Amino acid sequence: MAFCFELTETISAAVRRVIAEQSAKAAMALEVVNPEGIHTARKSFKKIRSVIRLIRHCFAEGRFEQEVDWFRDAGRQLSVMRDADVVIETYEMLWRENPDFSLLDSRQIIKRHLTFKRESLHHQMQRQLRMIQLLRVELENYSSRTGRWPLDGSSCRLLLEGYSQSYCSGFEAMRKVWKKPTDNRFHSWRKRTKDYLYQSQLLHEYLSIGHQPDLGTLEQLTECLGDHHDLLVLQTNIMSECDNCKERQQLSRLIQIRRNDLRFQALTLGERVYAGVPAGLASGVSMN
Numbered sequence: 001m002a003f004c005f006e007l008t009e010t011i012s013a014a015v016r017r018v019i020a021e022q023s024a025k026a027a028m029a030l031e032v033v034n035p036e037g038i039h040t041a042r043k044s045f046k047k048i049r050s051v052i053r054l055i056r057h058c059f060a061e062g063r064f065e066q067e068v069d070w071f072r073d074a075g076r077q078l079s080v081m082r083d084a085d086v087v088i089e090t091y092e093m094l095w096r097e098n099p100d101f102s103l104l105d106s107r108q109i110i111k112r113h114l115t116f117k118r119e120s121l122h123h124q125m126q127r128q129l130r131m132i133q134l135l136r137v138e139l140e141n142y143s144s145r146t147g148r149w150p151l152d153g154s155s156c157r158l159l160l161e162g163y164s165q166s167y168c169s170g171f172e173a174m175r176k177v178w179k180k181p182t183d184n185r186f187h188s189w190r191k192r193t194k195d196y197l198y199q200s201q202l203l204h205e206y207l208s209i210g211h212q213p214d215l216g217t218l219e220q221l222t223e224c225l226g227d228h229h230d231l232l233v234l235q236t237n238i239m240s241e242c243d244n245c246k247e248r249q250q251l252s253r254l255i256q257i258r259r260n261d262l263r264f265q266a267l268t269l270g271e272r273v274y275a276g277v278p279a280g281l282a283s284g285v286s287m288n
Contacts, residue, residue: 012152177189221266
């Protein structure tokens with residue numbers, strides 16, 4: 001089924017179904033260790049974490065953090081390989097978008113270094129198959145944990161509380177970026193905006209017309225913030241691969257120019273996404 005709560009389901013059933021589907025999808029993606037499977041698994045982890053944040057008020061103190069942290073840690077086990085792929089994809093994107101990039105004598109040398117680094121990391125992941133197999137088993141059994149969650153009797157208002165909190169967290173993260181636009185603050189904003197996107201998709205049928213965010217604009221914002229972060233990962237990696245000081249400076253300049261453009265785009269999109277506090281959403285949640 002789609003990544004969406006159905007009005008015909010109880011909230012407890014919808015939560016357990018979506019988490020079971022995403023856990024199974026992640027486990028299946030890790031049957032063969034490759035970049036695509038790792039990306040799919042990590043995306044499912046982020047979706048599950050957004051579901052848990054949506055129902056955070058159901059959990060006793062400490063239990064919410066325990067569940068969210070489990071998927072955070074699972075994603076981190078796979079992040080090294082994913083970052084290596086992102087570096088090459090972002091490097092090639094930067095190359096296509098900047099014709100002057102072709103003047104760099106070390107262009108292909110740098111790419112070969114990055115590719116070799118990725119392949120080395122891939123081989124390391126292959127040697128960690130036991131860890132991935134254990135992770136798959138835990139994912140396949142995770143749905144049994146949700147059966148013990150105190151979800152029975154959950155109401156639409158509980159979903160609204162979690163949804164509103166995610167909106168406000170994203171708004172506050174954006175406000176901090178406006179105040180002081182550091183890389184860490186942009187990254188935090190990215191994570192909170194991703195939560196808001198996934199939760200908006202989940203609650204699409206619950207939100208009445210006029211209370212639904214513009215998912216197209218929200219997706220553009222998350223992509224923009226994602227590209228901004230990917231360029232930071234590229235910059236961190238590429239500085240160690242380029243020996244020529246002049247070319248290293250040129251690469252750094254190209255990356256920074258692109259990141260500045262993305263910062264401006266993100267803040268412009270953010271003003272549209274977070275145009276107002278979600279006051280009155282309670283009246284906009286379908287109770288059918």
